[in-house]
Amino acid sequence: MLNDQHIAEPSEDERARYFRSQFYVPDGQIYMDGNSLGLLCRPAEDALNRVVADWRTLGVQGWTEANPQWFGLAEQLGALQAELIGASASEVIVTNSTTINLIQAVGTLFDPSLDCNKILCDAGAFPSDLMAIKSVLRSKGLSPEEHLKLVSPDSNGYLDEEKIINAITDDIALVLLPSVVYTTGQLLDMGKLSAAARAKGAVIGLDLSHSIGALQHSLDAWGVDFAVWCGYKYLNGGPGAAGGIYINQKHFEAIPALTGWFGADKSRQFDFSDDIPLASNAGRFQVGTPNILSMAPLVGSLSLVSEAGIPWIRSRSLALTDYLIALFELQLEPLGFELVTPREPDYRGGHVSLKHPEAMRICQVLRTKGIIPDYRPNNIVRLAPVALYNSFEDCTITVKTLAQIVRDREFETVPVSRGVVT
Numbered sequence: 507m508l509n510d511q512h513i514a515e516p517s518e519d520e521r522a523r524y525f526r527s528q529f530y531v532p533d534g535q536i537y538m539d540g541n542s543l544g545l546l547c548r549p550a551e552d553a554l555n556r557v558v559a560d561w562r563t564l565g566v567q568g569w570t571e572a573n574p575q576w577f578g579l580a581e582q583l584g585a586l587q588a589e590l591i592g593a594s595a596s597e598v599i600v601t602n603s604t605t606i607n608l609i610q611a612v613g614t615l616f617d618p619s620l621d622c623n624k625i626l627c628d629a630g631a632f633p634s635d636l637m638a639i640k641s642v643l644r645s646k647g648l649s650p651e652e653h654l655k656l657v658s659p660d661s662n663g664y665l666d667e668e669k670i671i672n673a674i675t676d677d678i679a680l681v682l683l684p685s686v687v688y689t690t691g692q693l694l695d696m697g698k699l700s701a702a703a704r705a706k707g708a709v710i711g712l713d714l715s716h717s718i719g720a721l722q723h724s725l726d727a728w729g730v731d732f733a734v735w736c737g738y739k740y741l742n743g744g745p746g747a748a749g750g751i752y753i754n755q756k757h758f759e760a761i762p763a764l765t766g767w768f769g770a771d772k773s774r775q776f777d778f779s780d781d782i783p784l785a786s787n788a789g790r791f792q793v794g795t796p797n798i799l800s801m802a803p804l805v806g807s808l809s810l811v812s813e814a815g816i817p818w819i820r821s822r823s824l825a826l827t828d829y830l831i832a833l834f835e836l837q838l839e840p841l842g843f844e845l846v847t848p849r850e851p852d853y854r855g856g857h858v859s860l861k862h863p864e865a866m867r868i869c870q871v872l873r874t875k876g877i878i879p880d881y882r883p884n885n886i887v888r889l890a891p892v893a894l895y896n897s898f899e900d901c902t903i904t905v906k907t908l909a910q911i912v913r914d915r916e917f918e919t920v921p922v923s924r925g926v927v928t
């Protein structure tokens with residue numbers, strides 16, 4: 507089909523239609539917000555219902571007799587997610603939230619000395635990441651003002667990789683970077699940056715929240731020390747789904763900053779001792795009882811991700827974002843929108859960010875028309891055409907509607923408000 511500005515809409519293949527049919531796309535909506543909260547799919551719903559049924563029939567025996575067994579669920583999900591990031595099963599555990607996992611990893615692996623006692627982050631990092639880093643610094647008696655070094659984006663809003671590398675000076679003990687910048691959608695060269703940090707002797711950690719389930723990673727090959735991520739974005743685990751943590755096997759002996767009985771060697775956990783041996787893998791970075799109900803949907807949703815395979819997901823995601831960018835050039839750029847996501851596929855994650863001075867009100871009008879974007883400061887409309895459930899037609903309609911809202915100045919009817927930006 508040709509849209510009214512004469513860009514051919516790529517045709518949908520059967521595989522794409524099959525995966526889309528597995529998701530509940532809210533009635534009458536075009537959902538472009540899967541990088542904030544992924545949609546519910548049938549296998550995730552079934553997996554959640556199975557846990558509820560096991561709880562109903564087994565009670566406490568569900569810990570050992572449910573299928574899947576709750577006692578080993580964090581490890582089982584860890585093994586499934588390890589495949590998505592180029593890690594071995596023993597290096598990944600699904601537990602807690604991204605922020606807690608970050609405090610855990612940084613609290614454990616940041617080992618300041620007299621001369622080397624700073625942490626390097628990007629200035630535009632997700633605020634909760636910076637809050638987590640600051641809390642670890644404070645807990646070690648170091649002031650964030652002095653010990654947190656921030657790299658600012660360039661005038662286009664992009665992080666310059668050479669600038670990051672040059673900022674890894676001898677006083678940097680740990681570097682934390684995002685895989686994909688949550689505002690602009692810029693994808694960093696994680697292999698290159700990890701190698702640069704290691705060459706300087708710094709610990710390198712990554713926040714994979716906006717890339718896991720959307721593109722390839724090779725954490726072991728890149729020599730990354732640790733990584734954390736959300737389970738509710740491209741992994742479609744549901745609101746507040748458990749996050750994930752990767753700990754390179756070279757750190758399996760480290761004593762976690764936060765310890766608790768679920769970090770124990772599983773065969774010894776019920777010794778009921780506070781001097782229990784810890785698991786000799788990433789499992790030791792767990793703390794308390796796993797949130798089984800916040801993990802169960804991942805059993806189903808990950809089965810769909812692995813059925814599709816990351817290479818297929820990434821190539822479809824790039825086709826969708828390519829198409830969205832082509833539409834932007836024709837229909838939105840002349841209306842004052844600016845593309846703040848890199849055009850080069852190797853530097854682009856799964857979402858496209860468009861800047862407009864009225865972005866917040868435009869997003870509000872878009873929602874009233876059944877199209878769900880999200881808004882991020884400053885003045886960014888984020889659109890995530892997700893490989894597993896969005897279509898090229900979703901992109902066509904979204905762009906056409908955005909153009910209409912701006913051309914007809916429909917946003918002027920909306921009072922300025924802060925909105926909810928989850």
Ligand SMILES: Cc1ncc(COP(=O)(O)O)c(C=O)c1O
Pocket residue numbers: 603604605606632634635684688713715716736749928
């Ligand atoms: C890049 C990034 N890091 C961290 C977080 C925080 O995750 P959580 O609230 O699950 O700890 C988010 C949440 O959206 C995020 O987008």
